[in-house]
Amino acid sequence: MGELLSGLKRTHMCGLLTENEVGREAVVMGWVQRRRDLGGLIFIDLRDRTGIVQVVFDQSLGDVFRKAEKVRNEYVLAVIGDVVKRDEETYNPNISTGTIEIRAKDLKILSVSDTPPFMIEDDVNVSESVRLKYRYLDLRRPKMQNYLITRSKVAKIVRDYLIDHGFLEIETPYLTKSTPEGARDFLVPSRLQPGTFYALPQSPQLFKQLLMIAGYDRYFQLARCFRDEDLRADRQPDFTQIDIEMSFIEEDDVIELNEGLLKKVFGDVLGIELKTPFLRLTYQEAMERFGSDKPDLRFGMELKDLSDILKETNFNVFRSALSKGSIRAINAEGCGEKFSRREIDALVDLAKDFGAKGLAWISIDSDGPKSPILKFLTEEEINGIIKRLNAKPGDLLLIVADEDAVVFNVLGRLRLHLGRKLGLMKKDDYKFVWVVDFPLLEWNEEEHRYTAMHHPFTAPKDEDIPLLDSQPQKVRAKAYDIVLNGVELGGGSIRIHSTDIQEKMFKVLGFTNESAWERFGFLMEAFKYGAPPHGGIAYGFDRLIMLLTGTDNIRDVIAFPKTQNGSCLLTDAPSPVDLKQLRELHIKVDI
Known part of the structure; x- marks a missing residue:
């Protein structure tokens, strides 16, 4: 110097x-x-x-x-x-x-430094692909550094809070057994045992349950997880979750602990005093009111059921829908006078993109309702619709008639689209809600079998266990998701801790007894040696940081993220490997 x-x-x-x-x-x-x-x-x-x-x-x-x-x-x-x-x-x-x-x-x-490909400033206008290629430069920008500083701060808050509440931080393996039931596994070939493979963990689920059986009572981990699935803006192939498991508890214990954790995080990071307890909605109520099991509560525009009003309708489109589903609507307040006919037609096209056969609409003008469908409805039906939706001059009523799953999906997504378009989703407004009482199972049309809505280790409601044999579609789960502003932050459940119930669950999912024991026998064997009642939750840590920092892109809060096709533009991964490496692993590439 x-x-x-x-x-x-x-x-x-x-x-x-x-x-x-x-x-x-x-x-x-x-x-x-x-x-x-x-x-x-x-x-x-x-x-x-x-x-x-x-x-x-x-x-x-x-x-x-x-x-x-x-x-x-x-x-x-x-x-x-x-x-x-x-x-x-x-x-x-x-x-x-x-x-x-x-x-x-x-x-x-x-x-010294060459001239960088972009200015190291927060407001620099540069494509994300360039930012990701030169990630080490992008991370010099103050905004990006603040994202990662916040991430580090939240990790410490979480660790301190859980340790203060009697939890132990315990690591679980990265190389484990492939148990495909959900997303695809990332497979790792074994050189020492040719023809066999490890899997990178989609979550530490089975290991944290085994830790409860081992008597550790309260476990947590900031766990790295891996899922080989199609990516979206808020997903990465490798990600971090806050993983928590507790013994001798019920649903309320998990919920109460985690409300305290979120209150601590938001208080320390944003200076916001969250009011607890958070609202709880059953899965059915969330779907019927908001068309989603991840409801955004920052604005109203709730779904209303019109089926009873139109049960005697002569309108063929509505009548045929009632034989297999329902007729529901939302009131886009003020949009009747704000939106042009072209904008309304755009909503119709959007509804079709979401899976609807069509979208009926009624605009409420100062001199009464206007709509192409009015000629098919009686005055009593029209008045009933207007009253049910509490419509007033200037409002726009959007109606979907179909199977419930279609109706909920279309109206739920239209509601969010309009919420964004009308500026109803304020970033500094934090609305938490627990969604509880999920169905244990959902029907998979492609595979013609039931699959677990959460995962196969979720316990059914005690009173619904007899229905597993006769009416499995009616069984509710001891499951709960924590949702913030339409984003699922985390999900969890009380777990099955009985070999008999776990075997019954696998049977309903289409497993033979032999295949269930082949894949999960180590867990069911452990249940035979004194398994305590236990349950837990896992948060998407990256999503939590995304919401805390106010960015819309999950890649912003990850130091070295992948693109939407799973590529790393910085290191050019994934990439071919030497033939020597493949021979050592007894792998032949056939593409």
Whole structure:
């Protein structure tokens, strides 16, 4: 380093200097955000992850000044100088150090930099593919650094809270047994046992249940999980979840603990005092009111059932729907006068894209209702619809008639579309809700069998166990999801802890007794040796951070994420491997 910097270590982070350090000497190190040469003075904004400080070089410094003239953006510097108060007219209110600066005494260029492919600024306009290719540069931007700093902070809050509540942090294996029942596994070939494979865990589910059987009572882990599934904006092939399991508890115990955890996180990170207990909705109520088991409660526009009003209708479209489903509607308040006919037609097309055969609508004008379907309805039916939806002049009523699953899906998605379009979803409004009493099973048309709505280890409601043999579609689960603003943050359940019930569950799912024991025998065998009642929950940690930071892109809160097709643009993974590696694994690629 320079003469004055020789042997000295960094004394301060750039963004943490305050007026308390005025008159003192400081050594700072970081990246050049920008350089301004005013002839006899050079101003350099030096940046590290805590923020920016302005450094001033005077030409009287001689060689040091000439070194400063060579500096360019993103050079890495070490600077020693005196902290001084700025003249009031030069204050910079946009940075935390805006009332002070460093008068440089010496400078060392630690590393030079080529011109980066984009400016290291929050508002830079650059494609995401470029950002991901040069992720190490993207992560220098203050906004991105704040996302990861928040992530680290939340991880500590979670750990401290759970440890304070008697939990043990225990790691579970990354290399485990493939038990395909849900998303696809990522498979890892075994070199030592040719022809066999490990699977990367989709979750630590079975291991955390085994830990309860082992007597550890309260377990948690910030677990890395892997699912080889089609990606969406809020999903990654490898992700992190807050994984929790407890013994000798019921649903209310899990819910109460986790409300306390969320209250702590949102209080410490955002300064928001969440009111507990959170609202609880049954699965059926959530579907009937919001068309979704992940309801966004920041706005109304609830679904209303019109089936009873139209049960005697002569309108063939409605009458045929009632034989197999229902007729339901939402009131888009004020949209009757806001939306043009073209915009209404666009909603009809959108409903068809969502799976509806069509979308009926009624616009309420000052002189009465207007709609192409009015000629098919009686005055009593029209008045009943208007009353049920509490419609007033200016409103737009949107009606779907079909099987319940279609009606809920279409109206639920139209509701969210209109919520976004009308600006009803405020990011700083946090509406939590527990969705409970899920169906234990759902019918899979492709496979012609029942599948578990959550997973095969979820316990049925005690009173519904007899229905497993006769009416499995009516069995409710001891399951619960925590939803925030239409996003499922986490889900969990009370687990089966009896070999007999677990065998019965696998039978309903279409497993033979032999195949069930082949895949999950180690768990059912463990149940024979004293399994306590237990249950838990897992949060999508990445989703939680996404909501806390207010970004819409889950990749923003992951240091090195994949694209939507599972590629890493930084490292070019996945990529081919040497034939030698494949031979060692006894693998032949056939594509």
